[in-house]
Amino acid sequence: MVGGSVTRSVLGIVLAGGEGKRLMPLTADRAKPAVPFGGPYRLIDFVLSNLVNADIRKICVLTQYKSHSLDRHVTTTWRMSTLLGNYVTPVPAQQRLGPRWYTGSADAIYQSLNLVYDEDPEYIAVFGADHVYRMDPAQMIEQHVFSGAGVTVAGIRVPRREATEFGVIETAADGRTIAQFLEKPADPPGVPDDPEVAYASMGNYVFTTKTLLEALRLDAEDPASAHDMGGNIIPTLVGKGEAAVYDFSDNEVPGQTERDRGYWRDVGTLDSYYEAHRDLASVHPVFNLYNRAWPILTSMPQLPPAKFALTGRAIESIISAGCIVTGEVRDSVLSPGVLVAGKAQVSESVLLNGVTIGEGAIVRRAILDKNVVVPPGARIGVDEEFDRHHYRVSDSGVVVLGKGQPVVVP
Ligand code: ADQ
Structure with missing residues (x-):
């Protein structure tokens, strides 16, 4: 040194x-x-x-x-x-x-x-x-x-x-x-x-x-x-x-x-952005955010702690402050202030600040940018043809919605 x-x-x-x-x-x-x-x-x-x-x-x-x-x-x-x-x-x-x-x-x-x-x-x-x-x-x-x-x-x-x-x-x-x-x-x-x-x-x-x-x-x-x-x-x-x-x-x-x-x-x-997030959320990630000897610094927003309500749960996921999860989150990374309503299922996804997932909605293999609102019952990452028609889909099939982009409900 x-x-x-x-x-x-x-x-x-x-x-x-x-x-x-x-x-x-x-x-x-x-x-x-x-x-x-x-x-x-x-x-x-x-x-x-x-x-x-x-x-x-x-x-x-x-x-x-x-x-x-x-x-x-x-x-x-x-x-x-x-x-x-x-x-x-x-x-x-x-x-x-x-x-x-x-x-x-x-x-x-x-x-x-x-x-x-x-x-x-x-x-x-x-x-x-x-x-x-x-x-x-x-x-x-x-x-x-x-x-x-x-x-x-x-x-x-x-x-x-x-x-x-x-x-x-x-x-x-x-x-x-x-x-x-x-x-x-x-x-x-x-x-x-x-x-x-x-x-x-x-x-x-x-x-x-x-x-x-x-x-x-x-x-x-x-x-x-x-x-x-x-x-x-x-x-x-x-x-x-x-x-x-x-x-x-x-x-x-x-x-x-x-x-x-x-x-x-x-x-x-x-x-590559998506894959690096999947690594972070995995059980033994290669990149260790928790190494305090060489901290990765940022300012944490003034938000209350993450909360899991009723049957809400998260498995192999990163959940930031200010999130409220009433549905189920798996293999995902949630930025601060994300809401996942009851009976909603989020899996293998990256949800950025302030995203709202409505009751019973399904979100799979997706990146949702800030403030996207997924209405109750809507589906993202379920019907590939529908997604390709309405949204940006990456080379490997990850559905990506931009900031505040409206979700199309058939
Ligand atoms: P690239 O990342 O493709 O390749 P570039 O787009 O110039 O090169 O970006 C390099 C850095 O400069 C990035 O951090 C970018 O944000 C910044 N940058 C780009 N244009 C800028 C501008 N006009 N003003 C200020 N900042 C600007 C480079 C090297 C490669 C190397 C890869 C590694 O040119 O040799 O292998 O980075 O990723």
Whole structure:
């Protein structure tokens, strides 16, 4: 462990402007990092918890797309004591360099460089905001400082067929220097000891400040660049021999077991979002929300405890505060303030804040966004053809209703 002294000289920049098109309709009104996850959390709580637990307490959250809900969440939940100069602050696109939005994630940082000049840090941790994982960034920073690289990219082994969505890393003979970086390749290369596994970038980078400033300056002058971190900045630094990889499998977080070590999920699609919830609700989840040694932090709403009335019961489920269950809930995750009326059956589902399930209704294999009201007796996830006709259905058959979307009763 590095301890507080080095991580305190690190500025955290969290890239939180992603649109999350593949999570529609959950991202119709909110940026992807603001999408609720695991009951009371939002996706951004995972990266912010990791940074703050590692004592990185000067953090700028760069937002752009539909940022209201994200902004509100960050300002209300992540207030830091300013006595020690700590802050987690949302930074909306400010058009400092002209009347235009960010063209890409590198442009987002370039347009926000005043924050870097103000802080004058030695190192900058640029982390994505869309993933569910536990990580101690201090261990990655320690490697970065020790190696003298200009940038260190966090890498994880993933099934090769999934790597088309990621930056893929090939290392030099030393196993650390990145020899090649391919952003979202159609045919990802496998690692030398296993052709079916690729070494993917987690979208988390530690930069030496002067390397980042120089790379952004050159990138801004390049008319052919898309000004993207994974697409442009990292490949350019790899070309100059300045990039190294940090192997996520080396990361050790207090309280983790062999089982949940190395867990990292990109919940960028409806199916991956759904599957990560199914894991949480299972008897022995891989991702352990209850590890208090490295807590995942959020603000809990001021709501009364969950209540089970009459014959109400929940089996293998997560039930948040403010829920009242009179029916039956199985294998599901309920966000705060969900009501499940008598004789209703909810199974294998994710119900976000304030959803109401009417008496005798059946909800199976569904994701219902905030404030959806399922009328008494209605059915979701029972008649596939009906559902496909009226609602969004994911590739694997999960029915998804957007915020407040009316339920169709035949
Ligand atoms: P993607 O996630 O596809 O791949 P991107 O859409 O740029 O890349 O998102 C990266 C992060 O930046 C996300 O947290 C997103 O919210 C944020 N972001 C995107 N556009 C932004 C903008 N204009 N302003 C502010 N923030 C923005 C990236 C890397 C891959 C890597 C995967 C890992 O490019 O190499 O493998 O992350 O998931």
